[in-house]
Each structure stands twice: as structure tokens, then as C-alpha cells.
Amino acid sequence: MNRVRRPDLLDKVMSAQDAALLIEDGMTVGMSGFTRAGEAKAVPQALAERARMQPLQITLMTGASLGNDLDKQLTEAGVLARRMPFQVDSTLRKAINEGQVMFIDQHLSETVEQLRNHQLKLPDIAVIEAVAITEQGHIVPTTSVGNSASFAVFAKRIIVEINMAHNPNLEGLHDIYIPTYRPTRTPIPLVEVEQRIGSNAIVIDPAKIAAIVITNQPDSPSTVLPPDAETQGIADHLINFFKAEVDAGRMTNELGPLQAGIGSIANAVMCGLIDSPFENLSMYSEVLQDSTFDLIDAGKLRFASGSSITLSGRRNADVFDNLDRYKQKLVLRPQEISNHPEVVRRLGIIGINTALEFDIYGNVNSTHVGGTRMMNGIGGSGDFARNAHLAIFVTKSIAKAGAISSVVPMVSHVDHTEHDVDILVTEQGLADLRGLAPRERARTIIENCVHPDFRAPLLDYFERACAKGGHTPHLLREAMSWHINLEECGRMLAS
Amino acid sequence: MNRVRRPDLLDKVMSAQDAALLIEDGMTVGMSGFTRAGEAKAVPQALAERARMQPLQITLMTGASLGNDLDKQLTEAGVLARRMPFQVDSTLRKAINEGQVMFIDQHLSETVEQLRNHQLKLPDIAVIEAVAITEQGHIVPTTSVGNSASFAVFAKRIIVEINMAHNPNLEGLHDIYIPTYRPTRTPIPLVEVEQRIGSNAIVIDPAKIAAIVITNQPDSPSTVLPPDAETQGIADHLINFFKAEVDAGRMTNELGPLQAGIGSIANAVMCGLIDSPFENLSMYSEVLQDSTFDLIDAGKLRFASGSSITLSGRRNADVFDNLDRYKQKLVLRPQEISNHPEVVRRLGIIGINTALEFDIYGNVNSTHVGGTRMMNGIGGSGDFARNAHLAIFVTKSIAKAGAISSVVPMVSHVDHTEHDVDILVTEQGLADLRGLAPRERARTIIENCVHPDFRAPLLDYFERACAKGGHTPHLLREAMSWHINLEECGRMLAS
Numbered sequence: 001m002n003r004v005r006r007p008d009l010l011d012k013v014m015s016a017q018d019a020a021l022l023i024e025d026g027m028t029v030g031m032s033g034f035t036r037a038g039e040a041k042a043v044p045q046a047l048a049e050r051a052r053m054q055p056l057q058i059t060l061m062t063g064a065s066l067g068n069d070l071d072k073q074l075t076e077a078g079v080l081a082r083r084m085p086f087q088v089d090s091t092l093r094k095a096i097n098e099g100q101v102m103f104i105d106q107h108l109s110e111t112v113e114q115l116r117n118h119q120l121k122l123p124d125i126a127v128i129e130a131v132a133i134t135e136q137g138h139i140v141p142t143t144s145v146g147n148s149a150s151f152a153v154f155a156k157r158i159i160v161e162i163n164m165a166h167n168p169n170l171e172g173l174h175d176i177y178i179p180t181y182r183p184t185r186t187p188i189p190l191v192e193v194e195q196r197i198g199s200n201a202i203v204i205d206p207a208k209i210a211a212i213v214i215t216n217q218p219d220s221p222s223t224v225l226p227p228d229a230e231t232q233g234i235a236d237h238l239i240n241f242f243k244a245e246v247d248a249g250r251m252t253n254e255l256g257p258l259q260a261g262i263g264s265i266a267n268a269v270m271c272g273l274i275d276s277p278f279e280n281l282s283m284y285s286e287v288l289q290d291s292t293f294d295l296i297d298a299g300k301l302r303f304a305s306g307s308s309i310t311l312s313g314r315r316n317a318d319v320f321d322n323l324d325r326y327k328q329k330l331v332l333r334p335q336e337i338s339n340h341p342e343v344v345r346r347l348g349i350i351g352i353n354t355a356l357e358f359d360i361y362g363n364v365n366s367t368h369v370g371g372t373r374m375m376n377g378i379g380g381s382g383d384f385a386r387n388a389h390l391a392i393f394v395t396k397s398i399a400k401a402g403a404i405s406s407v408v409p410m411v412s413h414v415d416h417t418e419h420d421v422d423i424l425v426t427e428q429g430l431a432d433l434r435g436l437a438p439r440e441r442a443r444t445i446i447e448n449c450v451h452p453d454f455r456a457p458l459l460d461y462f463e464r465a466c467a468k469g470g471h472t473p474h475l476l477r478e479a480m481s482w483h484i485n486l487e488e489c490g491r492m493l494a495s
Numbered sequence: 496m497n498r499v500r501r502p503d504l505l506d507k508v509m510s511a512q513d514a515a516l517l518i519e520d521g522m523t524v525g526m527s528g529f530t531r532a533g534e535a536k537a538v539p540q541a542l543a544e545r546a547r548m549q550p551l552q553i554t555l556m557t558g559a560s561l562g563n564d565l566d567k568q569l570t571e572a573g574v575l576a577r578r579m580p581f582q583v584d585s586t587l588r589k590a591i592n593e594g595q596v597m598f599i600d601q602h603l604s605e606t607v608e609q610l611r612n613h614q615l616k617l618p619d620i621a622v623i624e625a626v627a628i629t630e631q632g633h634i635v636p637t638t639s640v641g642n643s644a645s646f647a648v649f650a651k652r653i654i655v656e657i658n659m660a661h662n663p664n665l666e667g668l669h670d671i672y673i674p675t676y677r678p679t680r681t682p683i684p685l686v687e688v689e690q691r692i693g694s695n696a697i698v699i700d701p702a703k704i705a706a707i708v709i710t711n712q713p714d715s716p717s718t719v720l721p722p723d724a725e726t727q728g729i730a731d732h733l734i735n736f737f738k739a740e741v742d743a744g745r746m747t748n749e750l751g752p753l754q755a756g757i758g759s760i761a762n763a764v765m766c767g768l769i770d771s772p773f774e775n776l777s778m779y780s781e782v783l784q785d786s787t788f789d790l791i792d793a794g795k796l797r798f799a800s801g802s803s804i805t806l807s808g809r810r811n812a813d814v815f816d817n818l819d820r821y822k823q824k825l826v827l828r829p830q831e832i833s834n835h836p837e838v839v840r841r842l843g844i845i846g847i848n849t850a851l852e853f854d855i856y857g858n859v860n861s862t863h864v865g866g867t868r869m870m871n872g873i874g875g876s877g878d879f880a881r882n883a884h885l886a887i888f889v890t891k892s893i894a895k896a897g898a899i900s901s902v903v904p905m906v907s908h909v910d911h912t913e914h915d916v917d918i919l920v921t922e923q924g925l926a927d928l929r930g931l932a933p934r935e936r937a938r939t940i941i942e943n944c945v946h947p948d949f950r951a952p953l954l955d956y957f958e959r960a961c962a963k964g965g966h967t968p969h970l971l972r973e974a975m976s977w978h979i980n981l982e983e984c985g986r987m988l989a990s
Contacts, residue, residue, distance in 0.1 A: 082932070096966050097964055097965050097966050098964055099934055099961060099964070099968075102931075102932035102934070102935060103932055103966060104930060104931070104932055105914070105966075106914060107914055110914075113840075114929070114930070117745065117843070117884060118743075118744070118745045119745075119917070119929045119930065120929065120930045121930070182751070182841075182842070182843035182884070183751070183842070183843060184686075185686065185841050185842075185843070186686055186841075187682030187683070187684065187686070187837075187841065188682065189682065191679075191680065191681055191682070248613075249613070250612065250613045250614075256677070256678070340840075341836045341837065341840055341881070341882055342682075342836065342837040342840060342841070345608075345835075345836055345837060346677075346680050346681075346682065346837070347677070347678070347680075348612065348677035348678065348680075363909065368965075368966065368967055370965075370971065371905075371965075371967070371969050371971060371974070372960075372963070372964070372965025372966065372967055372968055372969050372971075373964070373965045373966065374965070374966035374967070378914060382881075382912075382914060386836070386877075386881060387836055389612060389677070410866075412969075412971065413967065414858065414909035414912055415912060415914075417877075417909055417910060417912070419600070419601060419602055419605075419873060419877060419910075422614070434609070434614045434615065435599060435609075435614065435615045435616070436597075436599070437577070437597035437598055437599055439594055439597070440597060465867075466594060468867070469592055469593055469594070469867070469868070470592050470863075470865075470866075470867025470868045470869070471591050471592050471598060471600075471863065471867070471868065471869035472863055472866070472867055472869070472908065473594075473867055474866050474867050474907075476865070476866060476867075476907065476975045476978050476979050476982065477975075477979055479866070479975065480971045480972075480974065480975065483971050484971050484972055487971065
């Protein structure tokens with residue numbers, strides 16, 4: 001078969017069940033998979049099945065979230081002792097919040113850096129989905145690169161899942177670059193979005209390939225929702241802001257390289273660019289979603305760099321069956337490179353990420369409901385926001401039919417400090433916080449981003465706090481009162 | 496005179512009062528000065544004098560803090576409408592906390608990046624202290640580089656203060672590199688601590704030099720306190736940790752390039768390395784304090800890169816009168832380069848910074864007393880902590896004779912999130928948080944870092960929060976209660 005092009009490896013082909021036996025209780029396992037794309041599928045499934053009979057616990061590292069309900073199955077089977085660096089599964093989320101699974105929520109660029117420097121235990125074994133193994137025994141990833149390359153380099157043994165459901169033409173799409181080791185590390189040579197700096201496949205010693213499993217199961221479709229009135233409103237505010245930036249001479253009509261977080265709001269914002277006056281756009285992002293391909297089709301986007309391609313059911317067949325149409329405009333990189341602070345700062349990225357809530361001073365909570373319960377994880381938002389040319393956070397101004405304001409006196413958990421937040425956008429409007437002191441930020445945010453139902457109470461809080469003084473005025477007895485009300489009465493404000 | 500080596504500039508020599516007249520009401524002014532080193536002295540003094548007669552307000556940008564009570568004088572004279580990116584003056588601090596001066600607290604690597612990209616208003620005028628102006632009309636800084644180079648490049652006009660009190664032998668110590676502009680920016684070529692990548696002087700068009708003022712006033716001495724039992728305890732815990740890292744093969748006996756924040760605790764920790772088994776150390780830091788030179792004298796430190804030299808009265812004459820002894824082992828860079836995320840990540844820096852307080856999950860407050868009142872500013876701590884090989888924060892476990900615990904249920908302000916904090920140290924012990932989930936971090940911190948008087952109450956809070964659940968368990972009604980007690984009763988815990 002031309003999917004395994006090194007004949008001496010053919011005798012490593014085995015069932016997923018047999019391959020899964022290589023994974024032993026207590027091991028650390030690094031698996032492919034980034035935002036429901038390109039995850040190993042059969043081996044973790046077999047592992048979950050086995051664990052239902054025979055108790056087995058592992059530390060599981062991936063690129064980001066997995067599809068095909070794998071985190072659910074692994075959680076239900078009790079396989080996950082520790083999990084990093086990101087997840088989106090509701091069953092796993094519950095186990096994390098109950099303290100049953102130890103979840104290490106990480107900046108997505110940092111996991112393999114910490115492994116490389118032995119700050120984390122190296123994976124004993126890597127399980128990597130591939131479209132092919134080359135003549136040299138190198139691994140060609142599928143719809144994501146994520147942390148797969150470094151996992152394969154670090155692990156003593158590698159299980160490769162060759163997934164026949166993926167178009168073999170994915171080969172050539174990837175650019176695998178791994179930074180050199182400290183103390184002799186050299187600059188990452190990437191200076192343009194479209195630049196290729198690495199190899200087409202993951203270079204490993206083929207003797208480490210301990211098993212090859214043939215699979216035929218597609219990625220799960222993304223769960224992105226179509227734009228609605230609020231997300232359209234957010235997109236409109238942002239496009240008007242970009243126009244003003246161009247008019248002021250701070251950006252060209254090509255804007256800067258765009259990064260968009262996972263999810264419906266960021267996707268809707270990107271879709272909004274289709275009917276914008278901007279041209280010849282580029283993306284330097286983590287996940288390439290539907291909007292990336294809509295923008296390419298509209299002739300707006302000249303190139304997109306990411307770490308995965310995660311599409312809805314609507315878009316999936318269309319893109320992957322017509323890959324030739326897109327291939328010259330795409331590259332998939334390791335998430336360490338797609339998210340690397342060095343590259344983000346150099347390229348001057350416009351980072352658009354979703355906030356769960358933000359406060360009147362512009363601190364952003366991306367992860368913790370009520371300050372305690374993990375939703376998904378910080379993902380790459382910190383990698384981008386800290387070093388972006390423009391760090392933009394978007395959210396709808398209210399949630400749960402108005403029971404919740406997304407703008408609060410003090411966030412219940414901080415993922416991005418005021419220092420790393422330039423622009424906040426809700427459907428109500430846009431707050432440009434650049435160069436403003438906290439008291440100025442507060443007035444700008446309250447005037448522009450807050451839902452009318454919450455504007456007067458927030459202004460009242462702010463003014464009473466100012467009367468007490470401080471660079472960042474707060475009333476500690478009230479700062480969390482909106483969250484406490486929500487927890488105890490189901491609404492942030494008594495009606 | 497050989498301090499102004501371009502004869503056509505000699506007719507620009509004038510009094511500080513005359514030079515200060517170039518600064519008009521409403522202007523943005525960029526001045527030299529970084530942690531009480533190398534600030535322009537006579538012109539801001541003249542400006543303050545003038546403003547006492549005739550109202551005048553400016554936006555003042557510097558490298559970091561100023562010495563010689565300049566921020567005090569400027570504040571008292573009402574000159575400061577806006578101030579960035581850092582300060583340490585008690586009079587200015589009070590004005591900031593009363594909302595009279597708009598203070599923009601920034602990551603120190605970011606100010607000139609935001610100027611370069613026109614996110615902030617460019618300085619109309621730069622005031623730069625120098626030891627000399629070269630034959631080419633370029634400016635040789637004194638004891639700090641800070642943001643001086645970029646301020647001089649951006650400003651339409653430059654006032655140079657030639658300070659005769661500085662040893663002219665400072666010339667040759669500086670390495671001025673300015674990143675190229677986006678979208679064609681190239682990697683910062685620095686790959687070793689001792690590498691020189693720029694010029695010895697600030698390259699500008701000499702026609703921009705509008706005034707030269709001759710001064711003769713030394714830098715203020717640093718206010719660093721000598722080590723005490725607690726800071727020695729912190730140093731001991733950290734050195735034992737480094738030994739264990741070396742034993743585990745995660746570092747060599749040279750450790751990594753060291754960064755130490757400003758102040759007595761970080762300075763004491765560095766002094767502790769004098770009697771350690773580590774050899775051939777290097778620093779890649781912002782401020783070179785007394786400890787840097789003590790380590791060089793002890794034969795422990797082979798090279799130190801910084802953005803300023805800030806010494807105590809004890810050390811000042813000794814170092815600057817014997818500069819030849821140290822010059823080959825030192826370089827001063829722009830703070831954009833000394834603190835650049837790209838370089839910090841590449842070199843694998845061990846960053847040691849001081850926390851005001853941290854919480855049981857390892858979030859760090861570096862700036863805000865009681866969540867509201869600004870102390871100094873975040874400084875470079877974020878530049879280093881985010882990308883460091885090891886992000887270490889140190890503090891004494893209690894303050895105000897035990898009225899305050901430096902470890903609290905929830906910090907009242909977040910400057911560094913749990914993601915960016917690897918190691919916490921107090922005189923009680925060291926918490927190694929690498930690879931731990933929040934609940935594990937809490938137990939490690941409570942066991943190792945908390946003063947015995949506060950250990951049981953913190954553990955009680957944590958366990959009751961865990962019973963309620965969540966990835967990061969908290970009781971919102973109690974999370975800030977220690978700070979509220981302190982504010983209302985003068986103690987975090989009722990005795």
C-alpha cells in the first residue's frame with residue numbers, strides 16, 4: 001500500500017486492540033489531535049474498552065481537544081488520571097470540576113517547550129494519526145499537526161494510525177519545524193505567513209514505530225453555529241474599527257495577519273470580513289475554520305497558516321474533496337510554531353479571541369464559570385493576546401436571556417490581564433483601550449460594551465469605587481457580588 | 496570638549512531653563528531613565544520650576560522609574576497629566592491612586608513597540624542623558640538605555656543632557672539594537688547573553704538635536720536593603736532547588752541566564768549565589784544591582800546583560816571608578832531587547848521576581864495593594880515570567896508583623912496568572928508547581944510557603960471550597976474576606 005511506503009514497517013500493522021496493549025497503567029501518552037481534527041481514533045477507543053474490564057490510568061497529552069467523543073469515552077472508562085493542555089468535552093469537564101481528573105490548563109505553545117526542558121514527564125508512547133508513512137519512515141500527519149511532532153520525537157515508542165478516510169493529498173500541506181535545544185537555540189526563521197521552514201513529515205527514527213493501525217473514520221464536524229444578529233453586530237463594530245485604523249494610517253488595507261480563536265463568535269467575525277473593503281488578507285492562526293475557506297472562496301484571503309483544519313459538516317467534503325483548490329494557500333504547523341510568542345510578536349498579528357466575561361478595567365476571564373468551574377481551557381488565547389499587534393476580545397454583552405452580564409465589576413478569574421487587552425467588542429459596541437489608564441478604561445468599557453440593563457449599575461459601582469480611591473478602584477465587599485447573586489439567585493442583579 | 500565631538504552642535508549648548516522651554520503644554524515627552532539610573536536631570540527639574548509659575552501638563556514616558564526625586568517634583572508642580580510605563584515615587588503614587596495622574600502600567604518591553612506601531616502617541620520631544628555625542632552626532636547613553644534609543648528615533652526634537660558626573664568610560668558599554676519594522680521584521684539575532692548586535696550609540700539625525708545641556712549630578716543611589724534572615728531563607732530554599740535541578744539533569748552547574756527583579760528580596764537571592772556551588776553564571780536581566788558586581792567579584796558571574804546599572808551608595812563609586820575591571824563583562828541594551836519575549840524564550844531564562852501576594856492556586860499580584868492601590872507597576876516581571884524557563888516569584892510569607900499573609904485565598908489583583916508561575920518561594924519553603932493541576936498547586940503552596948499562623952485557615956478555606964467543587968475551587972463569599980478584614984480591621988484574620 002502507498003500509505004506505508006517503507007516495506008519493513010508493514011509487519012508492524014496490527015489491530016487497535018493489540019496496539020493499545022503497548023499502553024500500560026501509569027504511562028504518559030502523547031496523542032495527536034487539535035480542536036477535533038486529526039486525533040488518533042482507534043487506539044484510544046480500544047484503550048477505553050480495555051479499561052472497562054481492567055483498571056488503567058494514564059496521563060494524556062494532546063494538541064488540544066479531541067473529536068469522536070474520545071475524551072468522553074476515556075473519562076467514562078476511568079482512563080484519565082491527568083489531562084493536558086486543553087479539552088472541550090462535557091463529560092471530561094464534569095470530571096475535572098469534580099476533581100476526579102487532574103487537568104493542567106496550558107498556553108498551547110508551551111506544552112512541548114516544557115517537555116523539551118524536562119519540566120514535565122516525557123511521553124512514554126505517542127499515538128499519531130497519519131495519512132502516510134514515507135519511504136524514510138517519517139510520519140505525515142492528517143488534518144492537524146498540534147503537538148504530534150514533538151510527542152513522536154520525545155516518545156520511546158510510536159503507534160501510527162493510518163486513517164484511510166483522509167485524502168492522501170493532505171501530504172505536502174504540513175511544515176514541521178522543531179526549535180533547536182537551549183542553550184544553543186537559534187531564531188525561528190519564519191518571517192512571513194506563507195513561509196515554509198521545516199519538513200513535510202515528522203522526522204523520527206522508524207525503529208521507534210512499534211505499531212501501525214489502519215483506520216477509516218472521519219474527524220468529527222465542528223460545532224460552530226451560524227452568525228446571528230449579535231455576532232453580526234460584533235463583526236460590524238470590528239470592521240468599522242479596522243476601517244478607522246486604515247484611515248488613520250496605522251494599518252494597510254491588507255490589515256495584519258489574522259488569528260481567530262475557536263468557536264462561533266470568532267468564526268462569525270471572520271465571516272464578516274467577506275463583505276468588507278479589505279483585500280489580500282492573511283491568517284496566522286491555530287484553527288482554520290469554515291470562515292477561512294469562505295474567505296478564500298470570496299477571493300479575500302491570500303494565505304492561511306494554522307495548526308489544524310476543523311470544519312462543519314457543510315464544509316468538510318467540499319474542502320477535502322477539492323483540496324487542490326486550496327492547497328497552495330494553506331500550511332499546517334506544529335502548535336508551538338503557530339502560537340509561538342516570537343513569531344506572533346514579529347508578524348504583528350491581529351488576535352481575535354472569545355471572552356467568557358471581562359471586567360470594567362479590561363481583565364478577561366476565558367475559562368472559569370463563576371471563578372471555579374472550568375469550561376475548556378485558555379488554549380492559545382494567551383499566546384496570541386500577549387504579543388499581538390492588536391489583542392481583541394469579543395463576547396455577547398449578556399447571556400442566559402439577560403440573567404448574566406458579560407461585563408462585571410471584577411472578573412471571577414483572570415486569564416488575560418488588562419496589560420494584554422487592547423480592544424473589547426460586544427454587539428453593543430467597541431472599546432478601544434490603547435494607552436488608557438484604568439479609570440479611563442472603565443468609562444470606555446461601560447459606555448461602549450455593556451448591555452443597557454447593566455450600564456447604570458456598573459457605572460454606579462465604578463463611581464462609588466472611585467470615591468474610595470485607588471489606581472484601579474474597587475469595592476472589595478461588592479466586587480464579586482454579581483457572581484454571588486448569580487450563584488445564589490440565578491441572576492446577577494436582583495430584578 | 497570631547498563630550499560633544501561634533502563641533503557644529505556646540506552652539507546648541509544652553510541652560511536647562513532654555514532647553515525646557517522647548518517643552519510645551521500638552522506635549523508628549525520621552526525621557527531617559529530606568530530604575531533610578533541615567534535619567535535626564537536638569538531639564539525635568541527646570542520644567543517643574545517653570546510649571547510652578549505657569550501651568551503646564553505633559554504626558555511623560557520614561558524607561559522605568561526616575562531618581563533624584565524627579566517624579567516627586569514633577570507631580571508636585573502638576574506637570575504630569577499622564578505617566579508611563581513604571582514609577583516608584585511615593586508622591587506620584589499618591590497622585591495616581593487619587594486619580595490625578597493617569598498612569599499606564601505596561602510590560603516594559605512593550606512601550607516602544609506600541610509607539611512604533613502608532614498605538615500610542617509618539618513623543619514630540621526626547622530628553623536623553625548622555626556621556627557624549629559622537630563625531631557622527633550619535634548619542635552615547637549613561638547608566639541606562641531604557642527606552643532612550645526609540646524615544647530619540649521617534650521624537651521630532653531631542654534635548655541631550657551631557658552629565659559630567661558620569662565616567663566617560665561608560666562609552667562602549669551599550670549595545671543599541673532596534674527591531675526592524677513590520678511587516679518585514681526579521682528575527683532579533685541575539686542568541687547568547689554576551690552577544691553584541693547593535694551600535695555603541697543611539698543613531699539619529701544630529702539635526703534633531705535641539706539643545707544640549709551640561710549637567711553634573713550623580714544618579715540617586717538604590718534603596719536596596721541588605722539581606723536579612725527571611726531573604727536569606729528564601730535564597731537558601733532557591734539554591735537547594737537549583738541543586739536538585741542540576742542533580743536531576745535539568746540544568747547544568749552554570750544554571751541558565753538569570754534575571755532578577757528590582758528590590759531587596761531579589762537582590763538578596765542573587766547575593767545568596769555567592770556561596771553556592773554554581774559556577775560561570777550569566778545574567779540576562781533589566782537592572783544590574785549590587786549583587787551583580789558582588790557575583791563578578793566573587794568570580795561566580797561571567798557576564799551580565801541589563802538595561803541599567805543601579806547601585807547603592809556603598810557600591811557606586813567602587814564600580815564606576817573602576818569600570819575597566821567590569822566593562823568586558825557587561826552590556827546595557829534597550830529594555831525592549833533586555834526584556835523581549837523572543838529572546839527570553841530563546842535563551843531559557845530563570846526569572847526571579849518579587850510578588851506582593853499570591854494565592855493558593857499560584858496567581859500573583861505584583862502591583863495592587865488591596866486590589867486597588869498601585870505600588871509601582873508590573874515592570875518587566877511579565878516579560879520574563881511568561882516566557883522564562885523557570886518563572887520564580889519570591890516574597891516573605893507575612894508582612895506588617897503578621898497582620899498580613901502574603902498567601903491569600905484569592906489575590907485581589909492578578910498580574911501573573913497561574914499559567915505563568917512555576918515556582919513560589921517564601922522563607923517558609925518552596926512550592927514547585929510545574930505540571931500540577933490547581934488542587935495540587937493549592938496543597939503544595941499551603942504546605943510549603945504559608946506562615947504557620949495562616950496555614951490552618953488557608954487549608955480550611957481550600958477544603959471547604961473543594962467540597963463545593965470546581966477546577967479551581969473558591970468560595971466567592973469568602974475569597975476576598977482576608978483583604979476586607981485587613982481594610983476594615985487592620986488584620987487579615989481576627990485574632
